[in-house]
Amino acid sequence: MKTTIIALASLFSFLSINAQTHSHAGAQPLSYPDIEGYVTLKTDLHMHSVFSDGKVWPTIRVEEALRENLDAISLTEHLEYQPHKADIPHPDRNRAYHLAIEEAKEHDLLIIPGSEITRSAPIGHNNAVFITDANQLLHEDAKDAFSTAKKQNAFVFWNHPAWYAQSPAGTPILSDFQKERIKKGELHGIEVINTVDYSEESLALALENNLTIMGTSDIHGLIDWSYTQKGNHRPITLVFAKEKSIESLKEALFSGRTVAVYNELLVGKAEYLKPLLQSSIEIVKAAYIEKTQVLEVELKNISSSDLLFENAMPYTFYDSSPVFEIPAGESKILKVKTLEKLNTLTLQLVALGAYTAPKVHPTIKWKIIVE
Ligand SMILES: [Zn+2]
Numbered sequence: 191m192k193t194t195i196i197a198l199a200s201l202f203s204f205l206s207i208n209a210q211t212h213s214h215a216g217a218q219p220l221s222y223p224d225i226e227g228y229v230t231l232k233t234d235l236h237m238h239s240v241f242s243d244g245k246v247w248p249t250i251r252v253e254e255a256l257r258e259n260l261d262a263i264s265l266t267e268h269l270e271y272q273p274h275k276a277d278i279p280h281p282d283r284n285r286a287y288h289l290a291i292e293e294a295k296e297h298d299l300l301i302i303p304g305s306e307i308t309r310s311a312p313i314g315h316n317n318a319v320f321i322t323d324a325n326q327l328l329h330e331d332a333k334d335a336f337s338t339a340k341k342q343n344a345f346v347f348w349n350h351p352a353w354y355a356q357s358p359a360g361t362p363i364l365s366d367f368q369k370e371r372i373k374k375g376e377l378h379g380i381e382v383i384n385t386v387d388y389s390e391e392s393l394a395l396a397l398e399n400n401l402t403i404m405g406t407s408d409i410h411g412l413i414d415w416s417y418t419q420k421g422n423h424r425p426i427t428l429v430f431a432k433e434k435s436i437e438s439l440k441e442a443l444f445s446g447r448t449v450a451v452y453n454e455l456l457v458g459k460a461e462y463l464k465p466l467l468q469s470s471i472e473i474v475k476a477a478y479i480e481k482t483q484v485l486e487v488e489l490k491n492i493s494s495s496d497l498l499f500e501n502a503m504p505y506t507f508y509d510s511s512p513v514f515e516i517p518a519g520e521s522k523i524l525k526v527k528t529l530e531k532l533n534t535l536t537l538q539l540v541a542l543g544a545y546t547a548p549k550v551h552p553t554i555k556w557k558i559i560v561e
């Protein structure tokens with residue numbers, strides 16, 4: 191009994207030490223703050239199981255999402271590419287969705303029905319999510335698959351447009367097919383981050399064509415092997431929804447309220463990326479060092495992304511480079527040389543890991559009241 195108590199005591203002390211120590215391990219649950227007027231939903235709407243060319247049973251996708259504290263996922267099996275079909279015949283193409291929703295029913299994880307409409311270039315691969323029946327999306331002509339998805343009120347996005355297997359230069363080519371789909375209201379979003387690839391050209395297309403910016407894992411194997419064991423999180427799309435529900439998520443995606451995130455990289459329209467970064471930094475304290483005009487400002491990064499900033503104020507720093515990082519979950523004390531004592535300070539930093547357009551970083555402002 192005594193040994194049990196000692197063992198338990200040492201287990202608890204181990205756990206509490208672990209809880210206090212910051213770690214970059216990707217198995218930590220993801221966390222991003224809400225922005226004004228919206229809840230921030232962490233989503234991955236592109237993944238595969240053995241019901242297309244993935245390597246795991248659909249329930250594993252649910253468990254992986256729960257480990258990373260995601261709010262919504264979609265199993266988007268290739269409709270037209272079914273390499274395991276001889277071993278796992280499944281006449282109903284909604285089967286992966288049904289298995290996932292059964293696994294998730296005790297949890298607060300939204301499972302979105304989806305499918306990947308799979309063609310060679312220039313049509314490429316496209317995910318239709320919020321569909322009502324995957325079977326009806328099977329068509330000879332891709333145009334019919336898109337029009338059926340529209341009839342089902344699906345949100346459709348262009349997958350990995352920069353994939354070099356389909357575009358050898360590694361840059362997306364917007365063909366007449368996509369132009370026609372956009373015009374007809376059959377294509378609504380575009381992956382700017384897929385797996386580990388961020389495409390600036392895809393971001394440019396998103397902004398030019400008012401397509402929703404997406405980031406997805408497109409995982410086929412295990413999240414653990416591909417990301418967690420390398421100290422990373424999977425790519426996700428943060429969606430700013432009115433509430434956590436399937437209907438709100440869908441409305442937000444159609445309205446383009448997203449930021450694509452892959453670890454320290456954040457990509458989104460300025461109107462959503464700026465408030466996200468603003469909310470990600472908490473001002474813990476701001477006070478002058480006694481008998482000086484050096485203002486100490488303690489900043490805490492409450493997001494799961496390491497954030498890299500550059501000073502954009504006329505004032506310079508004491509004992510810090512103008513470029514500095516605040517790791518996820520950690521704090522940093524900036525010493526700002528304000529030359530005279532101020533009652534308020536507008537802290538201005540350029541977010542170097544964030545993009546609102548190709549090669550464009552947002553500048554974030556915080557109004558600080560000095561203690
Ligand atoms: Zn694909």
Ligand SMILES: [Zn+2]
Nearest residue numbers: 236238306408
């Ligand atoms: Zn895929």
